[in-house]
Amino acid sequence: MAAKAAAAPVAELTGPLAALKDKFGDALTPGDFEGVVVNHDQLIAVATTIRDELGYDYLTSLTGVDYIAQNEMEVVYHALNTRAGGAPLVFKARTPRDHAVVPSLIKVWPGADFQEREVWDLMGIKFEGHPNLKRILMWEGFAGHPLRKDWKEAYYEQDTKPFDSRWPGGHHRRAEDRVAYADNVNFPANFDPTVYTAQADAAVYENFKNFYVDEHGQFMPKEAVEGGNGNGQFHEHLETDELVVNLGPQHPSTHGVFRMVVTLDGEKITHLEPVMGYLHRNHEKIGERNTYIQNMPFTDRLDYLSSMSNNFGYALAVEKLMKVTPPERAEYIRVIMAELTRICNHVWAIGFLLNDLGAFFTPALYAIEERELILDLFEAASGSRMMCNYFRFGGVARDLPAGWLETCRELVFNRLPKKIDELDYFLSENEIIRARCEGSGTLTGDDAVKYSVAGPVLRASGVAYDVRRAEPYSIYDRFEFDVAVRNHGDVYDRYLIRLDEIRQSLRILQQALKQIPETGEIQAGKKQYSARVPAGQAYGRVEGPKGELGFYVVSDGTANPYRYHIRAPSFINLTALGPMSVGQKIADVVIILGSIDIVLGETDR
Amino acid sequence: MYGSGLIKGMGVTLKHFVESYAEDLKYVFRGGRYNDKYIAVRQGPKAKGIFTVQYPEEKLPVPENFRYIPFLVFDTQKNEDKCTSCGICAKVCPPQCIWIVRTNDPKTNRPIPQPAEFYIDASICMSCSLCAEFCPFDAIKMDHDYELSSFERFNTLVFDKARLTKPDTYHAAIHPTDWARELQDQAEAARKDAEKAAAAAAKKAAADAAAAAKLAEAAKPTDEAKPAA
Numbered sequence: 001m002a003a004k005a006a007a008a009p010v011a012e013l014t015g016p017l018a019a020l021k022d023k024f025g026d027a028l029t030p031g032d033f034e035g036v037v038v039n040h041d042q043l044i045a046v047a048t049t050i051r052d053e054l055g056y057d058y059l060t061s062l063t064g065v066d067y068i069a070q071n072e073m074e075v076v077y078h079a080l081n082t083r084a085g086g087a088p089l090v091f092k093a094r095t096p097r098d099h100a101v102v103p104s105l106i107k108v109w110p111g112a113d114f115q116e117r118e119v120w121d122l123m124g125i126k127f128e129g130h131p132n133l134k135r136i137l138m139w140e141g142f143a144g145h146p147l148r149k150d151w152k153e154a155y156y157e158q159d160t161k162p163f164d165s166r167w168p169g170g171h172h173r174r175a176e177d178r179v180a181y182a183d184n185v186n187f188p189a190n191f192d193p194t195v196y197t198a199q200a201d202a203a204v205y206e207n208f209k210n211f212y213v214d215e216h217g218q219f220m221p222k223e224a225v226e227g228g229n230g231n232g233q234f235h236e237h238l239e240t241d242e243l244v245v246n247l248g249p250q251h252p253s254t255h256g257v258f259r260m261v262v263t264l265d266g267e268k269i270t271h272l273e274p275v276m277g278y279l280h281r282n283h284e285k286i287g288e289r290n291t292y293i294q295n296m297p298f299t300d301r302l303d304y305l306s307s308m309s310n311n312f313g314y315a316l317a318v319e320k321l322m323k324v325t326p327p328e329r330a331e332y333i334r335v336i337m338a339e340l341t342r343i344c345n346h347v348w349a350i351g352f353l354l355n356d357l358g359a360f361f362t363p364a365l366y367a368i369e370e371r372e373l374i375l376d377l378f379e380a381a382s383g384s385r386m387m388c389n390y391f392r393f394g395g396v397a398r399d400l401p402a403g404w405l406e407t408c409r410e411l412v413f414n415r416l417p418k419k420i421d422e423l424d425y426f427l428s429e430n431e432i433i434r435a436r437c438e439g440s441g442t443l444t445g446d447d448a449v450k451y452s453v454a455g456p457v458l459r460a461s462g463v464a465y466d467v468r469r470a471e472p473y474s475i476y477d478r479f480e481f482d483v484a485v486r487n488h489g490d491v492y493d494r495y496l497i498r499l500d501e502i503r504q505s506l507r508i509l510q511q512a513l514k515q516i517p518e519t520g521e522i523q524a525g526k527k528q529y530s531a532r533v534p535a536g537q538a539y540g541r542v543e544g545p546k547g548e549l550g551f552y553v554v555s556d557g558t559a560n561p562y563r564y565h566i567r568a569p570s571f572i573n574l575t576a577l578g579p580m581s582v583g584q585k586i587a588d589v590v591i592i593l594g595s596i597d598i599v600l601g602e603t604d605r
Numbered sequence: 606m607y608g609s610g611l612i613k614g615m616g617v618t619l620k621h622f623v624e625s626y627a628e629d630l631k632y633v634f635r636g637g638r639y640n641d642k643y644i645a646v647r648q649g650p651k652a653k654g655i656f657t658v659q660y661p662e663e664k665l666p667v668p669e670n671f672r673y674i675p676f677l678v679f680d681t682q683k684n685e686d687k688c689t690s691c692g693i694c695a696k697v698c699p700p701q702c703i704w705i706v707r708t709n710d711p712k713t714n715r716p717i718p719q720p721a722e723f724y725i726d727a728s729i730c731m732s733c734s735l736c737a738e739f740c741p742f743d744a745i746k747m748d749h750d751y752e753l754s755s756f757e758r759f760n761t762l763v764f765d766k767a768r769l770t771k772p773d774t775y776h777a778a779i780h781p782t783d784w785a786r787e788l789q790d791q792a793e794a795a796r797k798d799a800e801k802a803a804a805a806a807a808k809k810a811a812a813d814a815a816a817a818a819k820l821a822e823a824a825k826p827t828d829e830a831k832p833a834a
Contacts, residue, residue: 163701167692168716170704172724172763294699297733362618369656376648376668383672383747389733397738401670401782410650426617429610529697529739 016054016089023049033537035090040103043093047077047108055081056089058449058465059109061539061550061567062116064123066097068149073100073125076552078539078567079109082449082463085470088539095125104130111452114575122147122284137277137604141193143186146282153285154184160560161290198275242270245586249278253356253590256600260577260593264586272581272589274574279604287564292318292531295564297389303570303602304386305348308341308378309544311391316473317540317551321533324394329520331475333381333396336408336512337388338542339505340378343416344371345545346456346498346505347423349597353495354427356594357436363427370419373411380404393531395523405513412509420502428496437492441580441592444489451576454569455547457596460497461489467543478515479508491588494595530559537563546570546597568605570598628654639663669780672734672747674727674764676771686770687744689718694736694745702729703736723766728758743787749779 017036020028027042038046050056056079065074073095078088093102104127105112116127117136124145127133135142144151155175157163165173187193248259257278263271283302287295299314300307312334319325326334348371351364375385381400382390390397427433443453448461458465466483468476484500486493535557541550547569554563573596581589632638638647638654641663646652648665658665675694678687695703706722709715734747748771755761777784 161701162696162698166698166701166703167695167705168690168707170695170706170724171722172704172726174726174759174763290699291697293697293735297699297731297735366621369652372656373648373650373652380668380670383668383670383734384732387731387733389735397734398670401668407650415650422617426614430614431608431610434610527739529693529735 016056019054020046020049031092033090033092035092037092037094040093040095040101043103044105044108046091047079047105050079050089050091051108054089055084058082059105059111059115059452060088060454060541060548061552061565062105062112062119063552063565063567064119064125064147065554065563066123066147066149068097071097073097073123075102075119075125077105078550078552080465080470082465082470085465087471088541090539100125101128102126103128104133106130109452110450111572111575113451114572115452118571121145122282124148135277137280139277140198141187141191141196143188143191146285151285153282155179159289160558161294247589249275253593255352255594255598256603258598258600258603260589262581262586262589267585267587269581269584269586269589272578274577276571276574276600277604279600281605283605284564284566288561290561291559292393292533292561293529295561296391297387300387300389301601302566302568302605303345303544303546303549303599305599306341306345306545307386307388308337308390309345309542309549311388312338312474313540313542313544313549314551314553315391315393315540316542317538317553318393318531318533320538320540321536321553321555322393322531323534324524326395326524327521329517330395330522330524332512332516333400333522334391334474335476335479336509336516337378337381337390337396339509339512340374340408342505342545343502344374345597346502347371347420349545349594350423350427350495350498353491353591353594353597354433356590357433359433363423366419366423366426370416373415377404377408377411380407392523392527394525395521395527399522405516408509409513412506412513417503417506420499420506424499428499433495434492436588436591437495437595438488438490440491440584440588441494441595442488442490443576443580447579448489448576451579452572453547453576454573455544456484456494456497456501457573457576458547459484460486460493462487467541467548471541473540473542476508479511481508491591491595498597533557533561541567544569546599546602547573566602566605568602570596570600570602571605574598574603625654667749667751669782671749672737673732673751674730674748674753675725675734675736675745675769676748676776677723677766677769678744678746678776679770679772681772681774686719687742687773688720688723689742689744690716690720690723691718691741693739693741697735697739699733699735700729700731702726702731720766723769725764725769726762727753727764728762743790746776746780746783 017028020036024038024042024046027039027046029037031037058080059077060080061076061078063076065076067074075093075095077091077093079091080088095102100123102125104116106116106127106129113130113132114136116130117133119125120127120130120133121135121138122145134140138146146153155178157165157175157178243264245262245264246259247262248254249257254260259275259278261273261275262269283298286298290298295314296311299310302310347367351367354363355361378388378390379385381404382388382397443457443461445462448458448463453461462485464483464485467473468481469483481504484497484504486497486500533555535555537552537554539550539552541548543549548567549569550567552563552565552567553561556562577593577596581592584592629638632643636642639659644658644663644665647654647656648658679685680687690705690707692705692707695701695705702725704722704724704726705720708717708719708721710717732747736745737747753762
């Protein structure tokens with residue numbers, strides 16, 4: 001592939017990339033995709049030019065692809081222009097498989113931090129110049145890089161589904177019976193799990209070395225015991241020390257299994273490092289084993305609070321490859337579902353932010369009541385409240401049942417606007433909320449763009465970037481709505497912007513519910529259990545409730561995706577958690593995390 | 606005034622508190638609010654007052670599209686399984702929890718359209734309903750029974766064919782719209798078959814007539830030839 005691409009003339013570069021040609025002619029190779037392959041030695045310079053001169057100030061997605069047949073690995077970058085909008089600019093770097101090294105772009109876009117660590121962790125591509133290149137989703141005792149094509153999981157059966165053992169001779173046999181437990185435990189060489197201490201924990205336990213435990217189980221500072229008085233007495237004068245505190249992994253404020261290792265000076269945070277991956281299930285590898293349609297219900301389980309949006313993003317990416325467009329009525333149904341999902345997600349986020357603030361469950365339950373009514377609608381249409389699995393390539397799974405639109409109209413026109421106003425009236429002016437939220441966890445617009453933060457967190461920092469407006473997908477160009485923006489970038493603005501967005505969603509819903517054709521097709525073409533997807537690559541993205549949700553799908557023309565990557569907003573937004581929290585009080589870190597609104601199913605994938 | 610925001614908020618809570626009692630009072634002479642009769646009102650888009658449902662004493666009715674672990678439809682009219690063991694459900698199943706053994710004719714060793722064994726591992730099934738959606742024979746449908754907890758997780762949760770099979774009357778009861786569509790499809794198919802049969806019969810009749818005519822034609826010369834002979 002590399003040889004073939006190298007033979008193509010550089011003159012083929014088009015669009016914004018043409019400007020790069022004069023400057024970096026030799027370092028650029030047009031590929032068999034809409035973008036460019038950049039040589040290693042020039043990668044940082046080209047990226048800097050793309051950022052500064054072409055205006056692509058935001059690195060949205062960074063991922064790797066393992067081309068095992070070519071013995072080559074590829075890093076794929078998608079950069080965005082947050083001011084002008086439009087489609088992402090794609091560029092790639094290639095590196096040999098057995099010695100995969102690419103220069104790190106963390107200096108150009110600090111938002112590359114977690115994404116480069118993820119690619120190192122899962123694909124084993126080293127990023128030269130990354131200051132903290134260690135595993136992020138897997139633990140240190142994990143052998144290998146699971147997204148490489150030659151890596152096999154513990155209960156490996158076959159490279160791709162459907163498995164041959166299921167039919168026609170499918171005598172049931174559990175995977176646990178087929179593979180004995182001990183056979184699937186693998187550690188890297190020189191790794192002893194019995195003496196293992198996690199890297200992040202090491203700092204915590206380092207501090208404990210300064211203490212003895214006395215016969216009553218009390219911690220005694222070593223110096224008190226060793227020092228002159230020897231009776232376990234503390235020194236008279238007060239000594240301060242930095243203290244490392246683990247919030248989580250099991251902690252009510254972390255909204256799942258998630259850990260923040262916080263270094264404290266008194267009550268003030270001097271350093272914060274998020275530790276994640278407790279819910280990691282290698283979703284992308286599962287996705288590459290699955291057939292295209294089989295991935296749809298799996299996307300529900302990413303951000304399990306907004307499964308319809310996840311369906312939407314994945315359907316868009318595959319539809320780009322298949323070149324199908326859903327019929328009119330299906331498009332309206334999709335938009336209605338996606339906007340209802342946004343309302344669901346935001347009332348939930350507001351409710352639980354208030355829980356984090358200590359308003360124990362009263363606001364949360366008022367919010368959940370409305371969410372419950374929307375979930376009833378989802379259940380009536382798709383069959384399930386949360387795991388909707390409702391979108392299909394070129395349409396939706398089934399038509400709306402009788403009476404659905406009436407109930408939806410009643411909610412959208414009469415009930416929800418009133419209830420959102422009530423929620424606003426109930427909370428926004430509350431002095432305690434304002435005192436806690438205003439000014440805490442501030443993130444400037446520049447920083448938000450720098451750290452690749454997306455969604456409400458980005459827009460609360462004054463950056464009016466919304467995929468529905470920047471690169472309208474589906475039929476969003478037909479609706480009148482405003483991109484909600486707030487300018488302070490603090491927790492309070494992130495709360496307010498969610499109310500604003502609910503109101504904008506209601507506006508879109510009201511227009512959609514008026515315009516939707518009463519009857520019509522809901523599926524383009526014939527529904528197939530085995531979708532035929534032509535070879536190619538596509539990046540489909542939607543404005544999910546938590547930010548830009550992107551699906552990067554590479555097809556090789558077979559029944560299963562060759563590469564399936566998710567640009568998860570919950571994961572990338574956490575890049576900014578550390579910078580936002582430094583200098584804040586420990587008590588506020590809980591609401592700062594709450595205001596980002598993460599779902600661990602999507603963070604850890 | 607400092608504190609007015611707090612007081613406003615308290616007002617909302619108070620309103621909700623009072624409303625829950627006021628709403629209850631409306632139903633005092635109608636047999637009380639907390640029974641199956643008013644569950645749709647309590648949970649509907651105009652609901653006010655207490656929203657909670659006291660599961661398991663009360664249960665929310667599930668919509669027709671509700672989906673849980675699949676079941677196999679048994680055709681009570683023809684007294685046979687609808688499943689033909691074509692394997693599409695097993696191929697489309699995302700967690701690969703469907704296992705099918707196809708029946709082979711003991712004499713010719715050719716496949717017979719009937720499953721010999723059919724398993725669904727309910728501990729793996731994600732209730733996505735792709736199997737029901739893509740079944741060309743309406744033989745596998747999603748159930749409404751969601752209370753499946755058991756004390757043992759290995760054998761009781763692997764559902765075999767006997768456990769999975771349910772009569773089509775049950776399917777008709779829980780999926781009235783789908784069932785009506787099926788009956789319509791059947792009627793349509795029957796009509797088409799009848800048309801086809803009629804067309805074939807007409808064709809056959811025409812062919813017979815033609816053949817008879819031909820025979821007659823063929824016979825004629827002999828008749829004519831006879832006198833000549």
